[in-house]
Amino acid sequence: MSTATAAGPPEPLPADWVLKRTKDNTHFYYYNMTTGESTWTKPAPVIDVTAVAELAGQILSSKKEKSSSSSSKRPHESSSKDRHSSKRSKTSSSKEPKEKDTGPTPSGKVRVLHILKKHTGSSRPSSWKEKVIKRSLSEARSELSELRSMILSSAPTSLISTFKSLASEESDCSSAKKGGDLGFFEFKKMKRNFSEVAFKLSVNGVSELVETSSGVHLICRLE
16 A cells, blocks of 8 residues: 655545544655544545436436437428428338228128039139049039029929029039028128128029139029
C-alpha cells in the first residue's frame, strides 16, 4: 500500500473526507468525519446518482424539443410522404383479389333425390358400379340429359317413382341403394352450387344439370 508523505500537497477530497497527519508527523492519512473511517488510500469521489439522472432527463428533453421543432418546420415534406403512402396503400389494395359475394346462406333443411354421373375429371372417378370410371365429362352430361328427359316425360304422379328407379340403377353415388335419397340436409352440408339449386327447387321439381367436383348431378326436391 502506498502512503502519502508530509512533503506532498493535499489534493481535493470528496465531501466529509479530510487529510490528517499521523501523530509522529511523518505521514498523511484520510479520515471521514461522518463515519469515522480512516484509510491510507485516497477515497474515490461519490457519484450523485440522482443528479446524473436529472441531467440525463434534461438532455433527453432537449433533444425531443429540437426534434419537434424540426418536424414543424417541414409540413410540406410530411404531407408529401403521407400522399405517397396513401397512393401505395390504394395501389396495393387494388391488386388484392376480391372475395366473391355469395350472398346470405338459406336457413332450414331440404330433402332431395339425386342422380350422379361421374367422369374422368371427377375428384374420385370410381363408384359402386365401376372401379375406374372412363366416361368423359361430355358423355356424363349426355347420359344424364337422357335420364332427365325420361323422368320429365313420365306422368306427374309417377315422376318420383321414376326418378328413384333410375337413380338406383344409374347413379354413381352410394345413395343409389336408397333410390338417390339424400335425406334432409342444411345448406352448408353440400357443395354450394348443389345446395343453391336444391334450395331453389319447388317440391317435386327437377333441376337442370348441376356440375360439382364430384361429377354431374340431377336433383329432384321432395316435400
